[in-house]
Amino acid sequence: MNDRTSDRLTIGDPPGENGRRPFVLGLGGTVREGSSSERVLRFALRCAEQEGAHTGILSAAELDIPMYAPGRSERDLRAHRLVRAVAAADGIIIASPGYHGGISGLIKNALDYIEDLRENPRPYLDGRAVGCVVCASGPQAAATTLVSLRSVVHALRGWPTPLGVAINSAETSIDDPDNDRHPHADLRVLARQVVDFAASRPGIPLRRPQRDRAAEG
Numbered sequence: 352m353n354d355r356t357s358d359r360l361t362i363g364d365p366p367g368e369n370g371r372r373p374f375v376l377g378l379g380g381t382v383r384e385g386s387s388s389e390r391v392l393r394f395a396l397r398c399a400e401q402e403g404a405h406t407g408i409l410s411a412a413e414l415d416i417p418m419y420a421p422g423r424s425e426r427d428l429r430a431h432r433l434v435r436a437v438a439a440a441d442g443i444i445i446a447s448p449g450y451h452g453g454i455s456g457l458i459k460n461a462l463d464y465i466e467d468l469r470e471n472p473r474p475y476l477d478g479r480a481v482g483c484v485v486c487a488s489g490p491q492a493a494a495t496t497l498v499s500l501r502s503v504v505h506a507l508r509g510w511p512t513p514l515g516v517a518i519n520s521a522e523t524s525i526d527d528p529d530n531d532r533h534p535h536a537d538l539r540v541l542a543r544q545v546v547d548f549a550a551s552r553p554g555i556p557l558r559r560p561q562r563d564r565a566a567e568g
Contacts, residue, residue, distance in 0.1 A: 371405075372403055372404055372405045373403070373404045373405070373441040373442060373546055373549035373550050373552075374404065374405050374406070374407070374439060374440055374441050374442075374549075375396065375399045375404040375405070375406045375407075375440065375441065375442045375443065375444060375542075375545055375546060375549065376406070376407055376408070376409070376436050376437065376439075376440035376442070376443050376444070377392045377393070377395070377396045377406065377407065377408040377409070377410075377443075377444045377445075377446070378392075378408075378409050378414065378433075378443060378444070378445045378446075378458070378461060378462075379392045379410065379411075379414075379444075379445055379446030379447055379458060379484070380392060380410040380411040380414075380446065381411050381448050381455065381457070382411045382412070382415065382457070386411070386448065386486075387448075387486040387518070387520045388446040388447060388448045388484070388485075388486040389410050389411065389446065391446055391484055391486060391516075391518060391534065391538060392408065392410070392444060392446035392484065393408065394535065394538055395444050395446070395482065395484060395538045395541060395542045396408060396444060396542070398538055398539045398541075398542035398543070399442075399444070399542040399545060399546050401542075402542060402543050402546040402547075403546060403550070404441075404442070404545075404546045404549065407436065409432070409433060409436060409461075411457060413429055413432065413433070414429070414433065414457055414458070414460075414461045415429070415457065416429045416430045416433065416460065416461065416464070417430070418460060419460050419463035419464050419466070421466070426467075430464055433461060433464055434464055434465070434467045434468060437465055437468065437476070438468055438471055438473070440479060441479065441549035441550075441552060442479055442480045442481070442482070442545040442546065442548060442549035443476065443479055443480075443481045443482070443509070443545070444481070444482040444484065444541070444542065444545060445458065445462075445481060445482070445483055445484065445500060445504070446484040446485070446486070447484075447485055447486075447496065447500055448485070448486055448487060448496075449485050449486065449487025449488075449492040449493055449495070449496035450496075451492075452491075452492060452495045452496065452499070453495070453496055453499045454485075454496055454499055454500050454503070458500075459503070462503055462507065465507055474508065475507040475508045475509070476504060476507040476508050476509030476510075477508040477509075478510075478552070479509050479510065479549070480509075480510050480511075480512055480544065480545045480548035480549055481504045481509040481510060481511050481512065481545070482511075482512045482514075482515070482516075482541040482542065482544065482545045483497060483500045483501050483504060483511055483512070483515040483516070484515070484516045484518070484538070484541065485497045485500060485515075485516070485517050485518065486518045486520045487517075487518070487519065487520065488519070488520055488521045489519060489521055490517075490519045493517035493518060493519050493520075494517050496517070497515050497516075497517040500515075501515055510548065512541055512544040512545055512548070513544060514537065514540050514541050514544060515541070516534055516537045516538060516541055518534050
């Protein structure tokens, strides 16, 4: 799997002749370099770009922020950046590892900071499609973590896409798209659902780039 998604986050997209492209934000990964969850997140974001979206990513390094505390108003630069990016997003893709049947503390802590958007015109994740992806070593861990992640998204008023992707990293090939167990087809569907929902909002017409779909594999 090609991991050349840029780490540069540009929030939003300048208006064009017919409006602007939807902005899809990716959140996820682990502090381990080259983690499977970050690689599948980058792949899903490239799929979203192929569907006509503008994308950005906040991976584990950017999400390694102080523990969220409800009574504490101080925010470091990374926390401010996270909240600003979520507020600007038209759709979100979240990729978490499965740790003991649940999402990682790093991802949960980042999602807790969305509480800062409670007074926003679009509070929390309201009106946003959210694609949920989980990588875990074993089918049970992957499935239970996916349910947990989708429940958190619901609690934040987001719209989990009809398809969530649970990846058993013990058996699934992350790097070989020719392998029958590669999750690329599911990730493409998830990305398309996020973009289509985001593009349904007024003022965001969907303009998919011309490409040879048969060449996508």
